[in-house]
Amino acid sequence: MxxxxxxxxxxxxxxxxxxxxxxxxxxxxxxxxxxxxxxxxxxxxxxxxxxxxxxxxxxxxxxxxxxxxxxxxxxxxxxxxxxxxxxxxxxxxxxxxxxxxxxxxxxxxxxxxxxxxxxxxxxxxxxxxxxxxxxxxxxxxxxxxxxxxxxxxxxxxxxxxxxxxxxxxxxxxxxxxxxxxxxxxxxxxxxxxxxxxxxxxxxxxxxxxxxxxxxxxxGEKGAEPQLEILLPDEERVPWGGHAATWAIPQLYQRIRDNRTTLVFTNTRFLAEYIFRNLWDANEDNLPIGIHHGSLSKEARRKVEGAMARGELRALVCTASLDLGVDWGDVDLVVQMGAPKGSSRLLQRIGRAGHRLDTPSRALLVPGNRFEFLEATAALQAVEEGQRDGEDFRPGGLDVLAQHVMACACAAPLHEDEVLAEVRSCWPYAHIDKAQFSRVLEFVATGGYALRAYDKFKRITRDKHGTWRLTHPEQSHRHRMNAGIIVDSEMLNVRFRNGRSLGKVEERFAASLRPGDTFQFSGVNLEVELLKDMELIVRASKKAASIPSYSGLRLPLTTHLADRVQGLLMDRAGWGRFPDDVREWLEVQDWRSHLPGPDRLLVESFPHAKRHYTVYYTFTGWNANQSLGMLITARMEALGLMPGGFVANDYSLAVWGLKPVTDPRPLLSPDILTEEFIDWVQESHLLRRAFREVAVIGGLVERQHPGKRKTGRQVTFSTDLIYDVLRKYEPDHVLIQAAWADARSKMTDVARLGDLLDTAAERLDHVTLDYVSPLAVPVMVMIGREAVPQGGADDELLLEAETLAGAAMRVGQPEEDVDLG
CATH class of the missing domain: 3.40.50.300 (P-loop containing nucleotide triphosphate hydrolases)
Known part of the structure; x- marks a missing residue:
């Protein structure tokens, strides 16, 4: 150069x-x-x-x-x-x-x-x-x-x-x-x-x-960051929980000791929860703010301005401030809970110091023992300069449709010219003329099954082969509705008589099918119907089979998951862990196995008159949640009488009335071609994915002059269109786009496929007399799903200590331990 x-x-x-x-x-x-x-x-x-x-x-x-x-x-x-x-x-x-x-x-x-x-x-x-x-x-x-x-x-x-x-x-x-x-x-x-x-x-x-x-x-290499993992004063890392509220007194002291502290959380709920707990501890009345994407523009601008002027001592935030914001007076960054990836952690800790020759100082606060391992793995990855990230994937057809419409609003289109232009960018280099013609036809008519309706006719081709807007008004409608981000909704849970029980995350509700049972507000409920943004239920005498908590969760990266499993297998390195974490792993190693990289550990044991099987997948919550739905469906078909499941980032626990003597039939790869397709289509996952691509692709408009459609109105419109297309045009461009989203965003099917390949070749199944130490973090989540994430730490710890008494009692069967 x-x-x-x-x-x-x-x-x-x-x-x-x-x-x-x-x-x-x-x-x-x-x-x-x-x-x-x-x-x-x-x-x-x-x-x-x-x-x-x-x-x-x-x-x-x-x-x-x-x-x-x-x-x-x-x-x-x-x-x-x-x-x-x-x-x-x-x-x-x-x-x-x-x-x-x-x-x-x-x-x-x-x-x-x-x-x-x-x-x-x-x-x-x-x-x-x-x-x-x-x-x-x-x-x-x-x-x-x-x-x-x-x-x-x-x-x-x-x-x-x-x-x-x-x-x-x-x-x-x-x-x-x-x-x-x-x-x-x-x-x-x-x-x-x-x-x-x-x-x-x-x-x-x-x-x-x-x-x-x-x-x-x-770039030139900067000063090495200074990272520290915060541990409880009594040196006992919690068994369960994610909010790490045990650390609030120590965190508040760190805020007092520094000029400005950024406290990152992984969800908006946790940001609010930690902020509230910090204010309860704020005896000095320090100026502490909060920042996340759900706040109003005015509130966000006010906080950003206060930070820029150096007026805040601490700011609790989410990914809304992950990227590049330069506040030079920030001298400490705190990560509450597990970082989920080394690149994300590095990005966040870089907010401290923000000078190449000044080391960034960061504090990692694990919520439980697995999160301690994850924090340790992320710290090592940062020290070694290893990064992680998402894989590249082909561009979405719904986004392409939106872009085509934007181009048509600017000027008449010549198909070959626009196709060449589109193919000049990496996400759409694979698009051929036939695919592009299908996208154009969709923008022009809505597709074969919808072409009789004038409302879907946005562009038309003249006798010279040039595409033009059907009416100048189309450009105004496009600009009012264009965008990529489609807000997730909260769905009302109610009985048929109209009595409302509260709201659940749409992502969770979409995964349910009629007959599924879950616990909510302390009541076991059975799903009757999901319609018009409402989940219709009835009281059930059957035990809840599916956890009801959900919410936006940052995915655990594959790179970090491999590192955590590497720590589990590195017995020589356990000596640098806190005593209780080291003992936890040692007893696990003595009583069962440890889940190493490229192997799948499955444990089966009885507990509380049920038979449990725990799969140590390390594939992240989203993939584990999907796997739980598929395994319980297959158990039902095999007569194993499943009762339910619960998942975290690291493992999946499934219980039933009959023991699983061999998990291999439950994990055969054909589960992704049989049960997976049935589940996605019978649940509302594909409908939900279709709603998003229909909005992005411009088929359904959220905004009209002077008013905005409610989530219920948008869902009603997309459901009607979805039913028509599934029946008359199942290969529609947007059905294709919805399936792509359902496989990747909603179910993480690629990681599931890798897991099933591992299970087919390298599976370790261990049958135990009672719960293992490694199973305790996921087991303590059972029955706590109705409590908002982060709000159940005290109860989780009490339950954890009870289960831990069984898990850590070497050589003593469960019936001799008081489980309360």
């Missing part, structure tokens, strides 16, 4: 602050000067964002311009996964621009931007626009997009790992292809601190699959 010529305005600004320009920043400038796209992988605090913007700043420096006037119009797009990150970047970018005296106007654009400013931005765009994938897609749907982006020189995609493997990444990839068609000389720059596969992401950002056109820039 040629050496970058740094304008004196930039070098003087760095020198005036006592800084040096990092080599990776110089390399990004050199790549741009050479006409190359670039992918920068650098540690948090390495100045990635400034590196991405250096070529833009250089283009506006008088020393480079000479006698030429500064560039006019939109010069650089910055695309961020979070609104908060875009606003943070604006704050931090304005300072160097002003201090260098550069004539650059910088603005943000998102769903929160007032409509009058959005309109003005199109007529008189800033030089630098900071936006999100959704807002960029909407900009491309306007007729003036061709003039707006004609002079675009650069797109900077920040935190690329947060986009590329998801549907928002599909939308962004399509938008980048359209921008490249409008502005052929446009340069792309991607930034990230935590990619596990730089070459893969390099291919994702490259236009036309031309990986060689993307310069891979490696």
């Amino acid at each position: 040629s050496k970058a010529a740094v304008p004196p305005e930039i070098s003087d600004w760095f020198a005036g602050r006592g800084w040096r320009i990092r080599q990776h920043q110089l390399d990004m400038l050199a790549a741009a000067d050479a006409g190359q796209h670039a992918m920068l992988v650098a540690d948090t605090g390495a100045g990635k964002t400034l590196a991405g913007f250096l070529p833009t700043l250089a283009d506006f420096c008088p020393s480079r311009l000479g006698d030429k006037a500064p560039p006019e119009g939109l010069h650089t797009l910055y695309v961020s996964p979070l609104k908060a990150l875009a606003h943070d970047v604006q704050r931090n970018l304005v300072t160097p621009v002003e201090e260098m005296g550069l004539p650059i106007r910088i603005e943000t654009r998102s769903g929160d931007t007032p409509s009058d400013r959005k309109k003005r931005q199109r007529a008189r765009p800033p030089h630098v626009l900071l936006t999100t994938p959704e807002s960029l897609s909407l900009l491309l749907s306007f007729e003036d997009s061709f003039t707006l982006f004609a002079g675009l020189k650069r797109v900077v995609v920040d935190e690329i790992h947060a986009f590329a493997t998801q549907k928002r990444g599909d939308l962004l990839a399509l938008a980048l292809s359209r921008l490249q068609a409008i502005a052929p000389d446009m340069q792309r720059a991607a930034l990230s601190a935590t990619v596990s596969d730089p070459e893969g992401y390099r291919g994702w950002i490259a236009p036309w699959g031309d990986v060689g056109s993307v310069e891979l820039v490696q």
Whole structure:
């Protein structure tokens, strides 16, 4: 790579602050000067964002311009996964621009931007626009997009790992292809601190699959982070629970000892729960805030501003602040509960210090013993520089349909030109002409089964083969409803007589079939019907078979799961664990087996007049929940009289009235071609997936002028269409897209497939007289599902100690132990 010529305005600004320009920043400038796209992988605090913007700043420096006037119009797009990150970047970018005296106007654009400013931005765009994938897609749907982006020189995609493997990444990839068609000389720059596969992401950002056109820039290595796992004062790691409320007194003391502390949780519920517990302990009345995606825009902006001004001592937050937010005064990051992945942990701890030469300080607070192992595994992975991440997957057809409609709103479409443009991005490189024609036909008519209805006719082909909007109003309807994020709903649980019992997560309700039983509000209930966002139930005398807790859960990565199993097998390393954790593993090793990598341990034992089988899968909660549904269905077919199951990230416990003498028939791979398909179709999983793809694909509209459809109205509409398509057009584009989502997002079928392959070749089945030590963390969850996650720690600990008395009593059968 040629050496970058740094304008004196930039070098003087760095020198005036006592800084040096990092080599990776110089390399990004050199790549741009050479006409190359670039992918920068650098540690948090390495100045990635400034590196991405250096070529833009250089283009506006008088020393480079000479006698030429500064560039006019939109010069650089910055695309961020979070609104908060875009606003943070604006704050931090304005300072160097002003201090260098550069004539650059910088603005943000998102769903929160007032409509009058959005309109003005199109007529008189800033030089630098900071936006999100959704807002960029909407900009491309306007007729003036061709003039707006004609002079675009650069797109900077920040935190690329947060986009590329998801549907928002599909939308962004399509938008980048359209921008490249409008502005052929446009340069792309991607930034990230935590990619596990730089070459893969390099291919994702490259236009036309031309990986060689993307310069891979490696950042300078920063100071090693300082990580610590917090343990209870009495050195006893809890058996069960996830909220880690045992740590509140110690956590509060850490907040008192530091200037500013960021406390990360994995769910919005836990953020609220930890925040409330911290306030109960806040005897000094310290300013402690909370931030998550369900809060209003005003509340989020208020907290972000307070943090930027250094007014808060602590902030409890979720993934809403995972990415790139630069608050230099944060000197400690706390992870409550297990991190679920080394890359996610690294991203979060990078919020502390946020300087390359300053070590980030982080505290990991495990909620139970498995989470202690997971925290240890994540800490080791970070120390060794190993990253994890999601696998790349083909782009969604529903997202492609939305993009096609956006393009049609901007101008008439020529099929071959748009197909070539679409295939120039990695997620859709596989799309052939026949598939693309099916997507076009869907946008034009809704599909074969719906073509008789005018409401689904959005585009039409003229005699010259050009696709046009059927009516100008279609563009307004598209812009009101476009987007990728479809909110999950809470469903009302009620009896037929109308009496309401409360609400459950839609993800959980969708997995149920008529006849399934679960416990809710202390009552055993049987499912009669799921209809119009309501779960109709009746009281049941049968024991609850399915746990009723759910909620958004971050997936345990395969890489971290393998590491946890490696810790279990590393007997020589147990000596560095707390005494109670070491003893837990030693007794497990003596009484049963340990679940090592590439082997599946299954334990069977009696307890409380039931027969239990525990599968140590390490596939994450979502896959374990799906496996529980499939195994109980197969047990029913085999006459094993299943009673129910409960799952966590590491294991699945299934119970019944008859013992499982051989688990292999329950785990044969054909379960994914027989029971899986039956379950997905008989439950509401496919309906729920269809609703999401129907909204994203534009078949069902959420927003009308002056009003927004309720979740119930959207569900009613999509259910009607779903029934029609299942009957008359089962190969419809959106049915195909719904199946893809059901297999990946909802059931994690790929990890299930790997697990079943392991079970077929390397399965260890151990029959015990009573519960094993390793089974206690999942066993204590049984019967507690009606309690909100995180709110049952005390009860769980009491139950854990009772079960542990049986599990840890070496050589004494369960009937001799008082189980209360």
